[in-house]
Amino acid sequence: MKLKFFLLFFFLLAVKSLKAQQFASWNTTALTLNNGIVERVIQLPAPTGHFFTTQYKPVSGKFQLLDSVSTDFQFEINDQLYSGSRTNWRLIAIKNCSDATSGNGAAVTLLNEEHQFELTVQYLLYPGSAAIRKSLTLKNLSAATLKLESVDVEKLDLNPDAPTFSSVAHDYGRRRALGPYDGNMQDALVAVHNSQWQQGIVVGNEAAGVVKHTSFFWGGMDICSGFTHKDARYPFRKYILPGQVFSTAQVFTMVYNNCKDAGEILNTQVADFVRKYLGSRLSLLKQKPTFVYNTWEPFGSNINEQLVMELARAAAKAGMKEFVIDDGWQDSYGDWGIDKKKFPHGLKPVFDYIKSLGMKPGLWISVGSATPDSKVFKAHPEWFVKDKNGKLTSLHLDVDADRYTACFSTGWYDYIKDILLKLALDNGLEYMKLDFAVVTSPYxxxxxxxxxxxxxHPGHQDHHESLYANYEQVWKLFDELHAAKPGLFIDCTFETMGGLQLIDYAMLKHAEGNWLSNFTGHGQEIDLSIRNMAWWRSPAIPATALVIGNPEMQDASWDLHIKSLAGALPIMLGDPRKLTTAELTKYRQFADWLQRMDLRYRIMSFRQDLPGFGEPMEGYWDGFQRINTETKAGGIVGIFRQGSTETERRVTVFNLDPLKTYQIKKMDGTVICTQTGNYLSKQGFEVIFTKKYDGELFEIAAKGLK
Incomplete structure (x- = not known):
């Protein structure tokens, strides 16, 4: 009887706790959003009038960055401007809303004066997070098509005194600018930081690729984030048909105070939100990849069954966990049949062999292109992209007579989906590297x-709409592939994203990783490029989503390649057959150590900047840490000397439990230091490198951890 009573008590306590996670309340005139970390108050039409933010601040402390009245949102319908604070709205309804990642808030539905459309403004807050996530949904109530453009999902007005001592941290929060700033495709995350007030705001834009836009003090004394405007290089446009409902991309913002630098927020609040609440595909993987091999360098498309089998045997001995066959397996771009001269037994026996060696098989596919002599192009030329002169074209390169780009707003979508599903389901494919331009090109x-x-084309009415529409079709394709094969790892390359080293939050919600580069070189120069790219994109972007090529396994300094790659998703190319037995054994030790670190600390879910070490550059030291900020059990630290005249450095580590005792270990298990988390955060430990170009990985282990 007592057991039943206690079970009932804890059940009721759990229900009460769930109910306590309601972060929105309202009356007839105002909506209040508050999760104990941040508070935002919105004035409501009562029942007609304007809609605008009157307060947005951290719950604790002073905050003066924003003005007392913020526009809240803005967009154009059929070239007429609508905004929260300047348009008369009728309040239709307010209701609680939530999402699948613990978000909770409110959705406010408004009606415009002409009764053309309903607008629903949704706000979501998250437990323990400073983020407020926002989106707009429009429903066309009229009998005519509505043209939606120049959408600012978030439009916040600034205190007129704010810009004077404020800098803009753009380009994934890594580059600094002063004065007005108009963002571009690389601005998945931007921050404004006022150094005098030690306050700021972080803006995360979840729109896709080239149609995202964030600006500060550009068109006025405000912050705008959402889709590109109609006068942009790549304009967003959406035609909403009668009765149709359209939802924008989400934008998340974080206001903060009592902070000396925006980098502190990137390494803590932003990283935590992205890991826990963004809803990334990577976060769903129970086991993250830790060591990948790809055939592209040095073989290119000159591969065959025998070569792949030989490479697979050597890669498995080296401890690789994923084995990706790049270009050259297919009979043509577009038809994507198997070249039986190269692979006479098909791909399934090859994939089965790779699996028997303990690795997951992967395959490269150009997801949106076909050659003129392919069967699909000859049968369906109407599925392909046309340029501004009405001619079939390749988006990928200026001169590319050998390929045409397919339009995902046509029957190509179902066609390529069937091919990819067959590869995944019939052949046992577990990793897809999907490549080449589909919307814009990096080149x-x-x-x-x-x-x-x-x-x-049925999926878009004109060029401007095609930009957004084709991104959305690609995401839909990825989602359907995952639904059919939940464990599938999709590598959506920067070429498919449409910009040099481009990766963003839109992609992360539909694909696990992004092949970010094709760096070439065999010495320390490629290691610097790898570490620089990993630093540049993280911590705004999860480090394990960063697939950075092309270091080769047989290079003389291959061990420094691996150490550099340990700050991202380790991937190696090259010819492992050239390695000696001793070298393969050493490779295996690296691979096993990385996997052990992930099993012990989940390092592939974390990465932070190392205090006192900045952007990796020639003539300096650099480093990273991958500490589990949830368990505080430890993680790894990477330290590198890149031509510096200094031979030694003190390394401090943050995110540790100040009261716990930790051991600093070399990869071979040798303990070099035992200190408390508090000591390591303030005094650190010493690293000495006698070589001008060197690096080392260290384990940070809570004492007593097995």
Missing amino acids: RYDASASGCYAAN
Whole structure:
């Protein structure tokens, strides 16, 4: 009887706790959002009038960055401007809303004066997070099509005194600018930090690729984030048909105070939000990849069954966990049949062999291109992109007569989906590297050479709409592939994203990783490029989503390649057959150590900047840490000397429990230091490198941890 009573008591306590996670309350005039970390108050139409933010601040402390009245949102419908604070709205309804990642808040539905459309403004807050996530949903109530453009999902007005001592941290929060700033495709995350007030705001834009836009003090004394405007290089446009409902991308913001630098927020609040609440595909993987091999360098498309089998045997001995066959397996771009001259037994026996060696098989596919002699192009030329002159074209390169780009707003979508599903389900494929331009190209700088100008494609009405529409179709494709094979790892390359080293939050919600680069070189120069790219994109972007090529396994300094890659997703190319037995054994030790660190500390879910070590550059030291900030059990630290004249450095580590005792260990298990978390955060430990170009990985282990 007592047991039943206690079970009932804890059940009721749990229900009460769930109910306590309601972060929105309202009356007839105001909506209040508050999760104990941040508070935002919105004035409501009562029942008609304006809609605007009157307060947005951390719950504790002073905050003066924003003005007392913020526009809240803004967009154009059929070239007419609508905004929260300047348009008359009728309040239709307010209700609680939530999402699948513990978000809770409110959705406010408004009606415009002409009764053309309903607008629902949704706000979500998260437990223990400073983030407020926002989106707009429009429903067309009219009998005519509505043209939606220049959408600012978030539009916050600034205190007129704020810009004077404020800098903009753009380009994933890594580059600093002063004065007005108009963002671009690389601004998945931007921050404004006022150094005098020690306050700021972080803006995360979840729109896709080239149609995202964030600006500060650009068109006025405000912060705007959402889709690109109609006068942009790559304009967003969406035609909303009668009765149709359209939801924008989400934008998340974080206000903060009592902080000396925006980098502190990037390494803590932003990283925590992205890991816990963004809803990334990577966060769903119970086991993250730790060591990947790819055939592209030095073999290119010159591969065959025998070569792949030989490479797989050597890669398995080296401890690789994923084995990706790159270009050259197919009979043509577009048809994506197996070249039986190269792979006479098909791919399934090859994949089965790779699995028998303890690795997951992967495959490269150009997801949106076909050659003129392919069967699919000859049968369906209407599925392909047209340029501004109405001619079939390749978006990928200026001169690319060998390939045409397919438009995902046509029958190509179902066609390529069937091919990819067959590869995954019938052949046992577990990793897809999906490549080449589908919306824009990293290698073409004429903005008009983008999207699709065809007037008869069912998924878009014109060129501007095609930019957004084709991104959305790619995401839908990825989602359907995951639904059919939940464990599938999709590597959506920067070429598919449409910009140099481009990765963003939109992609992360539909694909696990992004092949970010094709760095070449065999010495310390490629190691610097790898570490610089990993630093540049993280911590705004999860480090394990960063697939950074192309270091080769047989290089003389291959061990420094691996150490550098340990700050991202370790991937190696090259010819492992050239390695000696001793070298393969050493490789295996690296691979096993990385996997052991992930099993022990989940290092592949974390990465932070190392205090006192900045951007990796020639002539300096650099480093990173991958400490589990949830368990405080430890993690790893990477330290590198890149041509510096200094031979030694003190290394401090943060995110440890100040009261716990930790051991600093070399990869071979040798303990070099035993200190408390408090000591390590303030005094650290000493690292000495006698070589000008060197690096080392260390384990940080809570004492007593097995």
